[in-house]
Amino acid sequence: MMVSCSNSAKINKVNQKQIIGVQLADGDVVTAKTAQVNERSDEVLRTFIQKWLYLSFNWTTADVTVEVEDLKVKVPGNVYAATFPITTKDNYRAEYTKELAALITKATGGRKVQSAISIEYISEKPTKIREGLWEVTMVSTWTGMDIENGQEVFRIPFNKKVQLKTIPIASKPTFQNAKELTGMQQIINEINQYGLMLVSIDNYDLQ
Incomplete structure (x- = not known):
């Protein structure tokens, strides 16, 4: 576990990369390593990408859908949650959401489908472009199975x-009313706590 130095004034006083104990809300204590605000370990980057992929593609057409009003498209709740860590600069998130929604509609073709992602590869050593910015490649296969047959x-x-x-990394979760949190809101809170944003998503040619 890595703790950003931006989370607490007390942590700011801890020596960089010092190993400390952190007590969680449920009372458990875990070992953590302090880190600079713009530092993320390779493991954190890979885990974030893995969770983002699972969110984007592990769902069924029977799941709750969300209508993105500004775009006039509907997507599964998991897909909607997966768009939160995508940058909104230059309308990037909106364009990505529209393209993915169109692809989902075309692929499922009105069938009752169980969607899943099979991850074959995520960069073991993400490329650091500059401070606080990395490039990660992934190879995966998106499949859909007809639920009925x-x-x-x-x-x-x-x-x-x-x-x-x-x-x-926000000191408070995006959605805060614990008694009324929906499953989707909890998922969004969790992925936002990585303190990472997708600023570009481009095709990767295996050849």
């Missing part, structure tokens, strides 16, 4: 090269 209805490569930028 069990037949595979599509198999689509999802090979991407993305750039990840550090952002301040």
Whole structure:
């Protein structure tokens, strides 16, 4: 576990890279390493990408959908949650969401589908472009199975090269009313706590 020095005034006083004990809300104590605000370990970067992929593609057409009002498109709740860590600069998040929504509609074709992602590779050593910015490549396959007859209805490569930028880790979760949190809001809170933003998502050619 890595703790950003921006989270607490007390942590700011701890020597860089010192190993400390952190007590969680449930009372458990875990070992953590302090880090500079713009520092993320390779493990954190890889875990973030893995969770983002699972969020984006592990769902069924029977799940709750979210209508993105500004875009006039509907996407599964998990997909909507997965768009939160994508930059909004130059309308990037909106354009990505529209493209993915169109792809989902075309791939599922109105069928009742179980969607899943098979991850074959995520960069073991993300490339550091500059302080607080990394490039990560991934090789994966998006598949869909007809829930009613069990037949595979599509198999689509999802090979991407993305750039990840550090952002301040919020001291409070995005959604705070614990008693009324929906599952989707909890997921958004969790992924936002990585303090990472996807600033570009480009196709990755295996050849």
